[in-house]
Amino acid sequence: MLLELRKINAGYGDLQVLWDVDLTVDKGEIVSLLGSNGAGKTTTLRVVSGLLKPFSGSVMFNGKDITKLPSNKRVEMGLALVPEGRQLFPEMTVLDNLEMGAYTKRARNKFHDTLEWVFTLFPKLKERRTQLAGTMSGGEQQMLAIARGLMSRPEVLMMDEPSMGLAPKLVLEIFGTIKKLRDEGVTILLVEQNAKAALDVSDRAYILETGKIVLQGPAQELLGMDEVRKAYLGI
Amino acid sequence: MELNSTWKWIVVAILFILALIFPLFADEFMVSILMQAYLWAFLAMSWDVIGGYGGQFSLGHAAFIALGAYTSTILLESYGVSPWIGMWAAGLVAGAAGALVGFASLRLRGPFFALGTIAFAELVKLLLLYFKDITGGPLGILITKSGPEYMLFESQAHYYYLMFALMVAGVLFLKWFEASRFGIGLVAIREDEEAAEGVGINVYRTKVIGAAISAFLTGIGGTIYAQWIHFIRPDIIVKLEYSTQIAAIDVVGGAGTPYGGLIGALILVPLSLYLNAIFGGMIAGLSLILYGVVLLVVVVMVPGGIYGLVRRKWLSRKRGGK
């Protein structure tokens, strides 16, 4: 198992968001984590990436317990996050953002190769490499955020709602990219609100409801289930 | 609960009486130390209005001491106005200055007020030196009158009672202030500016008025200070150390509480005066190190100050006891 969450309980102050969450991601898989707003998807990714310390439970990566490691060490080990809201460096150029993506020792030496690979995935970023990140459109910023995540040469790439706030055509493009990444052998843990689109590209999926995993299984099976609908619309 | 508050009043009453009879059995040095502690306590409490309750640190409060001291002293020496009246003018002048600095630097959140006040203090010092005709320039002004009608006393014990009254007035004022409409509004701003706007508080205006009240009180403190030392001069009264000490005393004691200034002053002032008395000529600056170290340690290790620490301990014991 490449990534494993064991009985994670987490939250903010006295507000508990996650309750005994178990989750695994195997090498080469795309796993989706679905659920309505406020179900705890982003919190889960924050725990995995080290931005939030869980109350209890452990995070295993490549067989090692990484629960207590700071986030920079996790990126060094090959665990990258494309965070909610992109979190780019707005006053830096596209190229500098990408260079920061390859900040870790793991990625530094392969910078030029990775850059070339990323530019073939996102040709538009190559055209815009001297533009300041903050001046780009929403879709371009999302591309850059994904590209920056890839620059760290991750074994697992986590993406938090890559389609959020994007026009349908761009959503299509983002999911096209995710498929492409899978074909290139990148393991992906995907958090999405757009359940259908996410399930279409995923191997397996988990459904979170108010902080608990209520359903899990192969993506195609989940697609047809009524419970999925219920988890979203609450009706 | 009933018993508890009765005990509290008994303790307060005993302390009060002890403080009142203190000059009868203590030597002059001790009286002088405690008296100065009261004065600094009052100044720290004045600072507390904007620094503690408002959460906006001023590092230039020496300027308001100076404006108060100069206003009442000039009124006294040039126009024969008694400081009993002059101190209110002193408060008004200092308060207006406080409003001015606040108006310039409280529009945004951030260190702007601290920067504004420190620059203002320098400005005041320069202006006091510059307008020699009125202020006596670097030579300052010597208070030549005497008599209680001019707030001038012969023994330290009288000043002791004056400062004691000032300190008690300060505590009572803060107790009233923190429960007042304005006080609640100011604390609301400190806690969360956005939410404060959301309940209808004019954030900018409230902060500016808070700065003005703080400066007003400090100006009155300035008058009292001048009356005690009988002599004012820019370099001894607009000292950066004074601004620092005022802030340090309040933060160490517990900012944003009626007792923080008193607690801080009762600890820091005697300590630094003793250190000065012991090492005085040999090692100037030792007492200041004390301020620096204590401030640093308290801010890092005991956020909330000594009052906050004691209160937390006490509350948790009470809760544990249940």
Place this chain on the structure above:
Amino acid sequence: MVEFSAYTQLLVSYAILGGVYGLTALGLSLIWGVMKAVNWAHGDFLMVGMYTAFWTVTLFGIDPYIAAIVAFILLGLLGMVTHVIAIEPVVEKPGGHEATLLTTLGISVILESLALILWSPSPRSFQNVYKSTYIEVFGIRTSVAEAIAFVVSIVAIVAVDQFLKRVRIGKAIRAVSQNPVGARVVGIDVPKIRLMTFGLGVALAGMAGVLVATFYPNIRPLAGYVWDIASYVVVIFAGLGTIYGVIFAGIIIGVTEGLGTIVFSNAFRQILVYVVFLAVLLLRPQGLFGKALRRV
């Protein structure tokens, strides 16, 4: 005509002084930009730099500009120690930015008092060949020490800017200042970057102290204070967190002082600076070159 050239002379020397203000402000600006902390002890680090120059030159007879390198390293280390004691423990807590104000105030008081105890309050200065040698360009005379101080200040500011724009660590510093969460996500060790930034900021103050000491006859424990205020004025004027802004703001402040001297009197020059400062706070708190601060 004589008067005119005397004025020009005066303005130029104040502009030179302003350039050094720029350097003293640079460290403050950097520290603010990255960790939103105001370093009140900045001027005192400058003072320690001045004494570093004094002691290395008088005891070991080395060239003051080698002392500048010594001060850069020494103060860099002192800055990092300060960061560990006074900044890192509070900076991420709620109300932490305000707390750094108080902790660095504590550091400031400690440094000043220690300097008083160790070196006495009496002012010192040291002789050096740069101070007593003059150069003349276009009829304007200035000491070599001042000219070098100006040039080094500008070079240092440009160098820091280039460091932030081109070197990987420098870019990481900018990344942390622009988006700390983003920086953590890409694997930047944010506390380490903060430590380095604080060290660099203080090292620059130390270096500025040496440059000032080469021509300023007034090395004393409270000397930092004068420069402190000037640096704060420049930082606010330039806009907190800007780099190139400090050169221009420094020179503008320097020239303002010069104009104050000419139009009013020497005593009035600093009054004018503070009045200008308070006006800037009121009218444009984000500074001349800073970006508009968004409310909410």
Place this chain on the structure above:
Amino acid sequence: MLEVRDVVKRFGGLVALNRVSLTVKQNELLGLIGPNGSGKTTLFNVITGYYRPEEGRVLYRGEDITGLRPHLIVKKGIARTFQIPKPFGRLTVLENVMSAAMYGRKAASRSEAKEIAMDWLEYVRLKDKADVEAKALNIVERKLMELARALSTGPDLLLLDELVAGLNPSEMMEVVKLVRKLVDERGLTIIMVEHVMKAVMSISDRVFVLHRGAKLAEGSPQEVSRDPKVIEAYLGEPIQV
């Protein structure tokens, strides 16, 4: 009563609100829903003066209030709660709520304010916590206190931003009932942003759906919940790449 006209709000390269228009009638409970990032909170911030829109107007009782500072908007009779509660942590619960009465629409005296505050604290069933420091409250209590605080400003229009998020189902239904009662018994007009569909659908008179910063649908809860566009917005469209 409230009319939002063609409001546009951008952040850098992102368009958070794209020509949104919305009206609320007197004594109506409007549910405002939409997926994450659809612009609901941004719209609240525009209405209550925290953001100034790039284009468009906000009219309240026919008066243009666009870009008015938040504390002035409160004085017009519009109050709000925040998505993440913002208590004045070191004030007591009572003082928190009193501050709103004293500074809100009519500047109540201390004793009046105390009365108003106690009334509303009783209404949200938080009276026995009145003398507790607000930072000691749990998340549910914080939300209720914020509701009481908003009500104490004396609003006609109340904007609730995810009031029931984080509550367990039984607490949720109680709070939802309280909100409905404010409309039915106290004559308030309410806009509520809510993620929990069950809550919105059960009490709203009308539902407005935002999607990607623009209006997607509007209508009765029944109409909206059957609208294929809405279902698609929440579940997403299938992707064929």
